[in-house]
Amino acid sequence: MASTLKDVAMLAGVHSSTVSRVLRGKENIPVSEETRQRILEAVRQLNYRPDKTARALRMRKSDAVGLVIPNIASPYFSGIAKELDILCHNAGYSLMIYDTNENQEKEIVVIEDLLSRGVDGFVIAPVQDADSHIRQLVEQNIPLVLIDRDFETMETHAVICDDEMSAYKAVSYLSDLGHKRIGFVSGRQNLYPVLKRLDGYRKGLNDFNLEKDTAFIASGGPTLESGYASTVNLLSLPNKPTALLVSGTIITVGALKAIQEKGLSIPEDVSIISYTDTIYAPFLSTPITTISHSVKEIAEKAFELLHQEIKTPTKGDVAKVIVQTHLYKRASTAPAH
């Protein structure tokens, strides 16, 4: 059994409230140097550690923030988790990382759990099958920053990527290489980044006079199998694309597998640009051209907004921060034949 304030107080011969005062050492609170030392000594002897559960109950705050992400096994989200964790830790918060497994029900449960554990704020990459539970957080003025996936009509802070522009640039680059038929492979189409990338993709097709065909757009679930199936479909078209814009790490692996099994080669038969964050990108059989995110920058902006919001709530004055991505040109993109 861990020792309590009372135990320390007993040993030091004072009242527990005095111990409490000393321990949280507000500068302006008067307490004699002598008793202070006596208390500190008792704390040491008993190896006292404050009970954060009790503190949280009493204070209505927990010095904890909840990170809610759809897939901790994704290098993108785990990268954000890592960076955010470091920032939180340095600022004296604990970061509680929860995985929703891209499942809306679980997200709702998880947010309620975090709420009932009294976290001071949230960073959420929402599943986006529903939004009312997020809306509730906003209405209750609970500090919240969305990352990667925004609900545009909602008054929340958000840190998102330049998805529309990055897709547009990718298409532009492929167009410069002479590609006329570009496929779009992605996971779930209700996700904000996918939607935005689609916008950029379509805009690109338009502006550069490329072939438009709804069959060139293949979206599925967030799985390797889905990426595989989508790519197989695209590459089985009589009039198949000569280049692919692929969203997501695991989708990309599915796409690579499909291409390999079809006996096609990159970039001779098909060029590829991928949204992925794998450190293996340069070492793939064909080093792959990627659009990459700075997870550190995303984490930093998100933390900054959240921290500010926790300290001094900004009533409805909301920031939508856009983080620039970067196109790393590697060997998976080549002129169309």
Place this chain on the structure above:
Amino acid sequence: MASTLKDVAMLAGVHSSTVSRVLRGKENIPVSEETRQRILEAVRQLNYRPDKTARALRMRKSDAVGLVIPNIASPYFSGIAKELDILCHNAGYSLMIYDTNENQEKEIVVIEDLLSRGVDGFVIAPVQDADSHIRQLVEQNIPLVLIDRDFETMETHAVICDDEMSAYKAVSYLSDLGHKRIGFVSGRQNLYPVLKRLDGYRKGLNDFNLEKDTAFIASGGPTLESGYASTVNLLSLPNKPTALLVSGTIITVGALKAIQEKGLSIPEDVSIISYTDTIYAPFLSTPITTISHSVKEIAEKAFELLHQEIKTPTKGDVAKVIVQTHLYKRASTAPAH
């Protein structure tokens, strides 16, 4: 402000203790069907959710378990985190994932934090620069399972891999291919798996009569740079190894980078076997021979042990579970020239 038991009691016209009884619905507790319904209705109306902070304070248990890992951005640990999260969630626990960043001080802080938040148990992959804080957990009979990294002399449950045997088999395989000089590249050498793999490696060198040279063993920190530097060193030896056994995902990327920059090719100039869990392994420029872990199996065994321990503490009766790894032979290993 969220509603409390009292609010519900008010609305239902009963006392809060009655509400509490109904809500935790122990079958054998008598309560009239009528008031029960009235209470349930009030709960619905107020959208009441129990406060887990208060509950944890009162009950001395939180229905939460803490996962403490050295690097959430590693596919190995994030894979374990994901699987464990699913298991915990299904069993009604919340999983709090904490990253120690391979830093001993932070690990200590983080465990104390989790402790003071009243978690019911721990799953820990320890940093292993120190062990007294872990020993304390054991002494206080706090449910605990170590994963990946064991303290052999400590009476704790542990789920570890067959590191010695897997390294031995890797050496055996390389020996069969005719390699006489095999290098060993890894991260920190105080880690249990690294130590065990070294044991297996040395045993292999012995049994198969391979060249022994302490210069063939290059261990460093847990970074890409370290893996890079170690590999550069090995491959600069006058009498350099023709094969490398590499531990760790990020170390492997460093090694690949070094080989590439040296202008060497795999497997012509150097064969490689890697302990890594990247899904990209089959798609690398040379698909890499890997020793892979079943993160799912590790998570399952760990959860089983922990769950059991939380429900009915087994005084000192401790299990060390060994999970088999698998050697996936790919193109990065070839006969020595």
Place this chain on the structure above:
DNA sequence: CTGTTAGCGCCTTCAC
């Protein structure tokens, strides 16, 4: 300067 008092929201024992 320090002690007393009164809860935070919940659960458990003991009454009735």
Place this chain on the structure above:
DNA sequence: GTGAAGGCGCTAACAG
């Protein structure tokens, strides 16, 4: 069957 009382460990307001 249900209510009242007490307390988990902590902090804040008020005394003195």
